[in-house]
Amino acid sequence: MRTEGKAGCGCLIVILVFFMIIIGVLVHPFTLKSIGNQFKYEDKIFPSEAIFVPRFIEDKNGELYIDAYREYWAGNGKAIWVEEDKIFGISIMDIILKMAKARGVKEGVIKKLEVDSEGRKKVNKIKEIFASMGIKKVIILVPEYASRRFHLLYGSSEEGKTLYLIKAVNVSYFKKDKWWKDGTSRIILIRELCSMGTYYVERFKYGEKKQ
DSSP: OOOHHHHHHHHHHHHHHHHHHHHHTTSOHHHHHHHHHTTOOOOOOOOBSEEEEOOOTTOTTOHHHHHHHHHHHTTSBSOEEEEOOEETTEEHHHHHHHHHHHTTOOTTSEEEEOOOOOHHHHHHHHHHHHHHTTOOEEEEEEEGGGHHHHHHHHSSOGGGOOEEEEEEEOOTTOOGGGGGGOHHHHHHHHHHHHHHHHHHHHHHHHGGGOO
């Protein structure tokens, strides 16, 4: 199936949002708040086989992992998969296991997912890993500002093997309703806009080669 037409539309949306940001800085806060809302996407969450928490270096207090424990206790996932990383040489997995133990999560629930590649290659590799394990439904926990991008990346599984549900998590370090007044939040949105632009450029460039 050819996808270059859809990619072109998506690229246009990114360009429009970019100009909205420039114009929005000069106008009413309501417009600026609306811009922040454009980055949020969320699926209806229902019990799944796995909960997946990608690594976000901004999440210094582990808010995504804490939300993953809540989803687990709510019965929405049988296992929590954590993208491995290191902080000053210390494994993220070791930290998460200690957090889980302190919250009464039983041993074996937290599982490590290691992928060496980046970008779309990483996403495709993660999809392959879940598909190879026969997992049919995965809840992906991401900050609100990254939820639309992850929907674009995981919204359609390879050959329909796995359904990915995006859960947008409200994190304290991102001020969605006043992002233009907070330096960290401004940088995050600009970075997200660039990442989405890269996604559409790659889709426009290579999408037509996919069936």
